[in-house]
Amino acid sequence: xxxxxxxxxxxxAIEFRTRYGLSAVIMFLLITVAVILYSTPGEQLQPSxxxxxxxxxxxxxxxxGLSRSFIAEEERGTSLLLRLYASGESVFLGKLVYNVGLMLxxxxxxxxxxxxxxxRDFHIRDWPMFLLQLSLGAIGVAAVSTILSALIGxxxxxGALLPIVALPxxxxxxxxxxxxxxxxxxxxxxxxGVRGDILILVSFDMAMVLVSYVLFDVIWRD
Amino acid sequence: xxxFRSNIFLWCLGIxxxxxxYIAFETPIGGSFSDAKMLAMNGVQDVTxxxxxxxxxxxxxxxxxxxxxxxDTGHVVMSDKAYATKAAVGDVLVMSVAYDKQTATxxxxxxxxxxxxxxxxxxxxxxxxxxxxLFHVPMSMVAFIAFLMGTIYSILYLIKKDFDYDRRxxxxxxxxxxxxxxxxxxxxxWARFSxxxxxxxxxxxxxxxxxxxxxxxxFMLRSLLEESEDxxxxxxxxxxxxAFVTVPFLMFILPRITQSLHxxxxxxxxxxxxxxxxxxxxxxxxxxxxxxxxVSVFLFLFVFLWLKDVYTRILRLQDKQTEEN
Numbered sequence: 001x002x003x004x005x006x007x008x009x010x011x012x013a014i015e016f017r018t019r020y021g022l023s024a025v026i027m028f029l030l031i032t033v034a035v036i037l038y039s040t041p042g043e044q045l046q047p048s049x050x051x052x053x054x055x056x057x058x059x060x061x062x063x064x065g066l067s068r069s070f071i072a073e074e075e076r077g078t079s080l081l082l083r084l085y086a087s088g089e090s091v092f093l094g095k096l097v098y099n100v101g102l103m104l105x106x107x108x109x110x111x112x113x114x115x116x117x118x119x120r121d122f123h124i125r126d127w128p129m130f131l132l133q134l135s136l137g138a139i140g141v142a143a144v145s146t147i148l149s150a151l152i153g154x155x156x157x158x159g160a161l162l163p164i165v166a167l168p169x170x171x172x173x174x175x176x177x178x179x180x181x182x183x184x185x186x187x188x189x190x191x192x193g194v195r196g197d198i199l200i201l202v203s204f205d206m207a208m209v210l211v212s213y214v215l216f217d218v219i220w221r222d
Numbered sequence: 223x224x225x226f227r228s229n230i231f232l233w234c235l236g237i238x239x240x241x242x243x244y245i246a247f248e249t250p251i252g253g254s255f256s257d258a259k260m261l262a263m264n265g266v267q268d269v270t271x272x273x274x275x276x277x278x279x280x281x282x283x284x285x286x287x288x289x290x291x292x293x294d295t296g297h298v299v300m301s302d303k304a305y306a307t308k309a310a311v312g313d314v315l316v317m318s319v320a321y322d323k324q325t326a327t328x329x330x331x332x333x334x335x336x337x338x339x340x341x342x343x344x345x346x347x348x349x350x351x352x353x354x355x356l357f358h359v360p361m362s363m364v365a366f367i368a369f370l371m372g373t374i375y376s377i378l379y380l381i382k383k384d385f386d387y388d389r390r391x392x393x394x395x396x397x398x399x400x401x402x403x404x405x406x407x408x409x410x411x412w413a414r415f416s417x418x419x420x421x422x423x424x425x426x427x428x429x430x431x432x433x434x435x436x437x438x439x440x441f442m443l444r445s446l447l448e449e450s451e452d453x454x455x456x457x458x459x460x461x462x463x464x465a466f467v468t469v470p471f472l473m474f475i476l477p478r479i480t481q482s483l484h485x486x487x488x489x490x491x492x493x494x495x496x497x498x499x500x501x502x503x504x505x506x507x508x509x510x511x512x513x514x515x516x517v518s519v520f521l522f523l524f525v526f527l528w529l530k531d532v533y534t535r536i537l538r539l540q541d542k543q544t545e546e547n
Contacts, residue, residue: 151457151461168465169439171435172475175476176476200475203471204467207467208467215460
């Protein structure tokens with residue numbers, strides 16, 4: 001077994017034992033949906049509003065769940081051991097794959113909640129494009145939170161720092177994904193409308209994964 | 223650099239900037255006969271400046287025949303006095319012309335003789351506001367260059383581990399933030415008179431707002447870290463590089479594909495491509511305005527380099543002081 005899979009397995013085992021990440025994220029999603037539903041009884045929600053709400057829920061859900069990956073390592077004091085056990089790149093790859101998985105689970109549950117609670121207004125008209133933008137967006141959010149939580153994990157004051165530094169960096173991605181989601185909710189053949197957004201998402205994801213892969217070693221080794 | 227410490231350089235830069243500001247505000251703006259007609263018909267304004275060459279003047283009908291910048295010929299009702307004192311056949315003039323909707327004639331209000339090289343074209347819908355193109359656009363360009371240089375210095379810091387690169391990266395990004403703020407201010411003044419409000423959440427306004435947030439977060443991160451100087455610099459350098467990955471998306475890509483009030487947005491402009499920012503990467507605007515725009519870019523670039531140099535020296539002195547204590 002190569003060592004990045006070991007890191008991934010370790011994180012998955014911790015997650016299954018504590019269910020911290022997923023339950024925090026799902027609670028966050030439920031509360032967001034409940035607040036939206038409470039404040040808009042009987043109102044027709046436009047696709048533009050729904051797509052923005054879904055991405056806001058996903059973004060902040062990611063900030064509560066994904067930020068744990070490195071910060072928890074530092075808090076438990078296990079980061080030194082991890083540094084001895086695995087090379088920088090395998091730690092990065094393991095954490096990245098774990099975060100992408102968590103983020104995709106989060107996106108899937110958000111989709112489920114929205115389908116269930118907003119059944120009247122939330123109609124996906126172009127499923128393939130919808131899923132494409134959702135997964136590309138999820139990968140981007142996971143990549144940025146991985147590198148930035150590693151960055152924050154090295155700092156002594158961690159608490160609220162991650163959303164502050166991650167939110168502006170993720171904005172281009174969230175804007176493009178929101179736009180793409182709105183179009184897939186509006187028209188059934190969305191490719192012409194979402195092409196530009198999908199290209200932005202793909203290039204943003206690739207750029208972020210590559211840059212963080214290169215930079216991770218700099219942060220990781222002491 | 224030594225250049226930025228010489229008084230002669232600073233005097234030259236200051237004087238050149240003053241001249242540039244004077245040129246930007248005082249150069250006459252002249253449109254065409256079709257501009258004047260269109261603006262009057264749409265009820266935007268009755269009197270429009272037109273840049274044209276006087277071809278002939280008929281003292282009997284008091285009509286002057288002109289050729290404007292699009293090679294259209296137009297007639298303007300002049301007076302003998304205006305012809306005798308202010309104009310001669312073959313002169314390039316900028317004249318204020320009142321277009322009369324009932325009779326479809328152009329009546330002369332005022333006229334000046336100009337240097338044909340020193341006039342700005344009238345951009346539809348902007349008029350006098352077009353002068354801001356010499357401030358707003360160059361400032362945004364210099365902001366991009368500043369962020370690019372900051373990132374290059376951050377990369378150099380990570381490679382060479384020399385603290386001076388970290389100071390330069392910090393200074394470049396700070397100056398970039400300043401120029402972004404200046405571009406935002408000039409832009410929102412422009413928006414106030416062009417679109418009605420200071421802030422419209424147009425895609426480009428959103429982008430520059432996010433850019434301010436990102437580099438604001440960079441400096442905040444730096445001040446919130448309680449680490450050794452070395453670690454602080456390393457974390458900040460990594461964040462600076464990650465932040466720069468978003469800059470091309472925010473400055474170049476997103477505003478081009480989304481519907482925008484700015485020229486060059488996804489919808490395109492009425493009457494062809496936008497003058498400077500468009501998808502085909504070509505520049506369609508008057509030579510003089512374009513050249514003066516590049517002069518502005520050049521001058522602001524030197525202002526940026528000077529500010530960066532000053533701030534780097536301040537940081538060096540601060541570090542020296544903390545070392546001594």
